[in-house]
Amino acid sequence: GAGVSQSPSNKVTEKGKDVELRCDPISGHTALYWYRQSLGQGLEFLIYFQGNSAPDKSGLPSDRFSAERTGGSVSTLTIQRTQQEDSAVYLCASSSAEDTQYFGPGTRLTVL
Amino acid sequence: GQQLNQSPQSMFTQEGEDVSMNCTSSSIFNTWLWYKQEPGEGPVLLIALYKAGELTSNGRLTAQFGITRKDSFLNISASIPSDVGIYFCAGRTRSQGNLIFGKGTKLSVKP
Numbered sequence: 001g002a003g004v005s006q007s008p009s010n011k012v013t014e015k016g017k018d019v020e021l022r023c024d025p026i027s028g029h030t031a032l033y034w035y036r037q038s039l040g041q042g043l044e045f046l047i048y049f050q051g052n053s054a055p056d057k058s059g060l061p062s063d064r065f066s067a068e069r070t071g072g073s074v075s076t077l078t079i080q081r082t083q084q085e086d087s088a089v090y091l092c093a094s095s096s097a098e099d100t101q102y103f104g105p106g107t108r109l110t111v112l
Numbered sequence: 113g114q115q116l117n118q119s120p121q122s123m124f125t126q127e128g129e130d131v132s133m134n135c136t137s138s139s140i141f142n143t144w145l146w147y148k149q150e151p152g153e154g155p156v157l158l159i160a161l162y163k164a165g166e167l168t169s170n171g172r173l174t175a176q177f178g179i180t181r182k183d184s185f186l187n188i189s190a191s192i193p194s195d196v197g198i199y200f201c202a203g204r205t206r207s208q209g210n211l212i213f214g215k216g217t218k219l220s221v222k223p
Contacts, residue, residue, distance in 0.1 A: 033210060042200060042215040043155070050209055059210070091154050100145065101211060103154030
């Protein structure tokens, strides 16, 4: 299977803990995106990586959120000191030419 | 900031009927995409549109990129129960890399 994969599929954590969410994009895709989807809502853009360029972090909701993309492939989204309002599905997508984005299945984060 | 208005928010239809949904934006887009999302899954791309006026079909689905570049519609002909899901429009301006998503249209199909 050559699709976008994400792990874990579900994460339950306690308020105040840090969490790391992982995304493996489609091989060869240069662009990688993180979105957040709250229950019954659309997708909220968080951060975008394109090749070796500086990431577009304009969608990150606070400084508790950060992301890295190592070696131009795998990406990790980190949420520090989680809050209950961080509970959502975190979706990763990748694309080959800043165009059609293909999504992973998401990580459902629940902060108790 | 840029906004996408997607309507209707939800719709119920009888199996075999045609349905239509649309999106309008406050900005000019150079790409429109339509996705479908089923419970527990990520959005799956249905149709991509790249030129104003473009009309593209994918099986029973047809989507158009509006001439004004500020709107798009998706039609589903002869709906079937497996069409159930949430349909999202998404667009991108020339100056941005990320997509802007509508809030989705939840489709229910009665057998």
